[in-house]
Amino acid sequence: MEKSLTLREFIITRLIQASGYSAILFVALIFFFLLREGLPTLAEVDASSLLSIRWYPIENYFGILPLITGSLIVTLGAALIAVPFGIGTAIYISEIAPRWMREILKPLVELLGGLPSVVLGFLGILVVSPFLRVFLDLPTGLTAFTGSLLLGGIAVPTVVSVAEDALDAVPRSYREGAWALGATHWQTIWRVTLPAARSGVLTAVMLGVGRAIGETMTVMMVTGNAPVMAVKLGSLFSPVRTMTATIAAEMGEVANGSTHYHVLFFIGMVLFLISFIVNIIASSVVFRAKKRAERILS
Amino acid sequence: MKKNLPILLFPFILLLAVSCRPIDGNSGNTSDSPANYIENKGSDTIVNLALAWAETYQGEHTDVRISVTGGGSGTGIAALINGTVDIANASRKIKSEEIDEANSKGIDPVEHIIARDAIAVIVNPENPVHELTLQQISDIYSGKITNWSEVGGQDRPIVKLSRETNSGTHVYFLETVLRLGNKEDKTLFSTDTLLLPSSEGIISEVRDNPNAIGYDGLGYVPDDLKLVAVATEAGMPYVLPSIETVNDKSYAIARDLYMYTDGQPTGVVQQYLDWILSEEAQAIVAKLGFVPVKK
Numbered sequence: 001m002e003k004s005l006t007l008r009e010f011i012i013t014r015l016i017q018a019s020g021y022s023a024i025l026f027v028a029l030i031f032f033f034l035l036r037e038g039l040p041t042l043a044e045v046d047a048s049s050l051l052s053i054r055w056y057p058i059e060n061y062f063g064i065l066p067l068i069t070g071s072l073i074v075t076l077g078a079a080l081i082a083v084p085f086g087i088g089t090a091i092y093i094s095e096i097a098p099r100w101m102r103e104i105l106k107p108l109v110e111l112l113g114g115l116p117s118v119v120l121g122f123l124g125i126l127v128v129s130p131f132l133r134v135f136l137d138l139p140t141g142l143t144a145f146t147g148s149l150l151l152g153g154i155a156v157p158t159v160v161s162v163a164e165d166a167l168d169a170v171p172r173s174y175r176e177g178a179w180a181l182g183a184t185h186w187q188t189i190w191r192v193t194l195p196a197a198r199s200g201v202l203t204a205v206m207l208g209v210g211r212a213i214g215e216t217m218t219v220m221m222v223t224g225n226a227p228v229m230a231v232k233l234g235s236l237f238s239p240v241r242t243m244t245a246t247i248a249a250e251m252g253e254v255a256n257g258s259t260h261y262h263v264l265f266f267i268g269m270v271l272f273l274i275s276f277i278v279n280i281i282a283s284s285v286v287f288r289a290k291k292r293a294e295r296i297l298s
Numbered sequence: 299m300k301k302n303l304p305i306l307l308f309p310f311i312l313l314l315a316v317s318c319r320p321i322d323g324n325s326g327n328t329s330d331s332p333a334n335y336i337e338n339k340g341s342d343t344i345v346n347l348a349l350a351w352a353e354t355y356q357g358e359h360t361d362v363r364i365s366v367t368g369g370g371s372g373t374g375i376a377a378l379i380n381g382t383v384d385i386a387n388a389s390r391k392i393k394s395e396e397i398d399e400a401n402s403k404g405i406d407p408v409e410h411i412i413a414r415d416a417i418a419v420i421v422n423p424e425n426p427v428h429e430l431t432l433q434q435i436s437d438i439y440s441g442k443i444t445n446w447s448e449v450g451g452q453d454r455p456i457v458k459l460s461r462e463t464n465s466g467t468h469v470y471f472l473e474t475v476l477r478l479g480n481k482e483d484k485t486l487f488s489t490d491t492l493l494l495p496s497s498e499g500i501i502s503e504v505r506d507n508p509n510a511i512g513y514d515g516l517g518y519v520p521d522d523l524k525l526v527a528v529a530t531e532a533g534m535p536y537v538l539p540s541i542e543t544v545n546d547k548s549y550a551i552a553r554d555l556y557m558y559t560d561g562q563p564t565g566v567v568q569q570y571l572d573w574i575l576s577e578e579a580q581a582i583v584a585k586l587g588f589v590p591v592k593k
Contacts, residue, residue: 053489056486056487058463059484130507133507139454139457139509140492140503140510141507142492220495221499224492226489226492228489239490239492249464249495250464255379
């Protein structure tokens with residue numbers, strides 16, 4: 001009996017281990033696939049042409065800078081909207097709201113997270129973009145800002161959900177300690193609960209940003225897809241073309257193995273690289289914060 | 299307890315088996331299908347017409363199944379080259395590179411002109427501009443003219459709308475209007491031209507935005523938008539697009555629509571293409587706002 005128990009234990013542990021490793025395997029396979037399809041770009045297109053500011057693939061203009069800046073500006077805008085709103089909502093739900101309110105709010109926010117992005121895109125085309133055009137007196141309502149607003153809306157539920165869990169996991173004794181020292185409710189939230197939940201909140205922000213940068217359907221519908229360099233502040237209020245929308249709009253058309261096909265995969269690589277860098281920065285921040293906390297405590 | 303091992307492994311084996319399947323399954327898609335099944339794919343401009351034809355034809359020939367999908371002319375031709383469709387719809391002529399690629403895969407694209415189409419230039423009904431020369435439209439889209447006041451309109455910025463680059467309409471508009479049919483001309487769309495993924499996107503933005511100018515197939519323009527009369531040159535008459543002006547060739551931005559098959563069609567595909575050129579099928583063409591081919 002005891003022997004079979006250890007055997008069972010062994011098998012289960014190995015299975016769990018295997019599923020853990022499978023995540024690494026899948027990421028590696030995807031990355032390998034991207035490299036295989038994307039790297040030929042470097043042989044087919046000059047670096048100077050790749051870093052030019054004209055994207056018009058059917059005439060062999062493969063400048064990807066407008067697409068990168070387009071994605072960055074939309075994502076930055078979305079983060080500026082989603083992070084304060086998301087963390088604010090999470091703090092309200094976790095720390096301030098009465099119990100009955102929390103029980104209404106949390107499922108509602110999660111429901112918002114389940115909204116298909118194409119539906120938000122419709123909302124964007126029919127409501128948000130005409131409204132912004134008239135309200136801000138823009139030439140057109142299909143702008144980076146419209147995309148940012150909607151992506152912010154998509155990212156908020158992710159940020160709220162993860163950040164709220166992190167805040168909720170902070171032991172009650174921390175708060176009680178702060179209150180016992182005479183801290184006000186706000187001081188407790190700002191100086192104790194939020195820093196204690198820091199790594200979870202940062203994860204929430206990263207997941208939200210990741211959701212925003214990878215989102216395709218909504219941005220394709222509302223940002224106008226004009227491949228202009230988005231480097232000025234005003235670019236936020238003019239049309240841009242993102243990397244994801246470019247891949248989605250053009251992938252269906254390209255001949256397998258053509259230069260254009262390889263460049264689209266190359267853009268995929270850049271996208272992968274950007275989210276990789278974002279993740280590394282996030283985890284190094286979390287790591288450093290932890291070390292500092294350990295130093296103070298010891 | 300040892301007996302449990304194979305049971306625990308079973309899901310993984312299943313997973314492996316399933317993940318291997320599509321690789322064998324993919325290539326034989328068309329050869330598996332029955333002989334009276336026609337796979338028809340390509341231009342979004344033609345998709346409504348192709349659907350209407352397919353429906354009518356299947357109503358008369360209940361033994362034939364026709365599947366119609368859109369995606370753009372490039373998509374259709376790429377599918378023909380890859381051997382996954384019987385008929386590719388295209389709103390532009392096949393490019394020489396595409397013919398080379400097809401030949402290298404043993405495919406011989408044969409062209410059939412099946413209807414004509416006019417591209418209408420559209421503006422918001424509030425916009426007072428009602429006629430433009432081809433040169434003016436070219437200058438607007440290439441970014442040389444940026445304000446409506448330069449072409450006799452109000453003092454408003456021009457918002458240029460175009461289909462995505464995978465649309466045959468886009469390529470046709472580039473060649474015929476932006477470059478005025480001149481093959482040496484390297485004029486491009488200005489980068490701030492909005493590239494919208496669908497006809498509906500262009501129509502809804504033009505309907506809503508008095509700054510906008512767009513273009514689309516005549517068959518897709520609803521009545522509440524304003525058509526612009528086009529002159530080939532300054533001093534020439536301005537012509538509104540209509541079935542008559544396209545057929546008598548007085549409207550400048552009109553083109554032929556194509557279906558491509560691999561080699562001369564045979565069997566059901568041949569019967570279907572013959573029927574498409576019949577009077578009955580060409581009546582459907584006119585009904586959808588396209589222009590019938592004159593036999």
